[in-house]
Amino acid sequence: MIPDTSSCLKWAVLLSQTSPEWLAKALADMDAVLLDHAHCEKKAAASAMSLVAGYSFHEELVRKMSALAIEELQHFRAVYERLVARGLSLGRDPGDPYAQKLIALARPREGRLTDRLLIFGLIEARSHERLALLAQNLKSPELARLYTELANAESRHAKLFVDLAHRYDDDAAVSRRVTELAQAEAAIVANLPVEPRVH
Ligand SMILES: [Fe+2]
Ligand SMILES: [Fe+2]
Numbered sequence: 001m002i003p004d005t006s007s008c009l010k011w012a013v014l015l016s017q018t019s020p021e022w023l024a025k026a027l028a029d030m031d032a033v034l035l036d037h038a039h040c041e042k043k044a045a046a047s048a049m050s051l052v053a054g055y056s057f058h059e060e061l062v063r064k065m066s067a068l069a070i071e072e073l074q075h076f077r078a079v080y081e082r083l084v085a086r087g088l089s090l091g092r093d094p095g096d097p098y099a100q101k102l103i104a105l106a107r108p109r110e111g112r113l114t115d116r117l118l119i120f121g122l123i124e125a126r127s128h129e130r131l132a133l134l135a136q137n138l139k140s141p142e143l144a145r146l147y148t149e150l151a152n153a154e155s156r157h158a159k160l161f162v163d164l165a166h167r168y169d170d171d172a173a174v175s176r177r178v179t180e181l182a183q184a185e186a187a188i189v190a191n192l193p194v195e196p197r198v199h
Contacts, residue, residue, distance in 0.1 A: 013121060013122060013125040013158060013162065013178065013182055014122070014125050014126060014129060014182060014185070014186070015182045015183060015185070015186040016186035016189060016190065017129070018126075018129055018130055018133060018189075019194065021194050022130070022133075022194050023133050023134075023137060025194055025195065025196045026130070026133075026134060026196045026197075027134070027137060027138070028196065029196035030138075030143070030196075031083070031086060031088055032195075032196040032197060033134070033196050033197060033198065034079060034082055034083040034086070034088065035083060035088060035090065035091070036096075036196075036197035036198050036199075037079050037197075037198050038076060038079040038080050038083055038090055039090075039093045039094075039096070040096065040127065040198050040199070041072050041073075041075040041076035041079055042072075042073075042076045042093075043093075043096070043099070044068075044072040044075070044123075044124075044157075045068075045069045045070075045072035045073045045076060046069075047120055048065040048066070048068040048069040048072060048120075049065070049066070049069045051065045051116065051117075051120075052065045052066055052069070054113075055113060058168065060164070060167060061164060061167075061168070064160060064164065068157060068160065071153065075150055075153065078146060078150070079146075079150075082143070082146065096199055097192060098123075098126075098188055098189070098192055098199035099123055099199060101188045102119045102122065102123065102181075102184070102185060102188060103116075103119055105119065105181060105184055106119055111169070111173070111177070113165075113168055113169070114165050114168070114169040114173065114174060114177055115177065115181070117161045117162070117164050117165040117168075118161065118162065118165050118174070118177055118178050118181050119181060120161045121157075121158045121159075121160075121161030121162045121165070121178075122158075122181060122182060122185045123199070124154045124155075124157040124158035124161060125154075125155075125158040126185065126189070126199060127151075127154040127198055127199070128151050128152075128154035128155040128157075128158055130198055130199075131147050131150050131151035131154060131198070132147075132148075132151040132155075134147045134151075135147035135148040135151050162174075162178065165177075165178070
């Protein structure tokens, strides 16, 4: 099923839409997108495990984040095999300014878990939006199939993170914070250069 790019907007996580300029640049350099994407999936697995390490006393979180880490590693492998098949080599991770700027917004003590969950949720939601755009516009049916599958998974993950934030914090506090962080996310996207990468 072709993913619906507006689905994450419906539950009010993302406050902006990716520009057509991004889609054109991404489609024109899928090698660069795949390389960045592989690093994103690898970091998504590592982030899930960092929550397991930091909050090992929360049983539900440990179960869900360890399952997520496995799934993100499967995504990494799928994207990695695709880039190797194209004659590319993964190479060093050049870093992700988008994610770094967002993660820097997490409060240091009180509210830290809520913030980390919501920030990871926003990253998943933005990934979902962009992977879905690629799925809808890629010429290669095989690559479009892969991106459809991954876009649908990232939408599910975005919801998982927001649901977990509500599980461990007050509903009103989470709703307030998700709006603040979504505003910050939209501003970060608007101020970053448009490049052929996932974020
Ligand atoms: Fe993923
Ligand atoms: Fe994900």
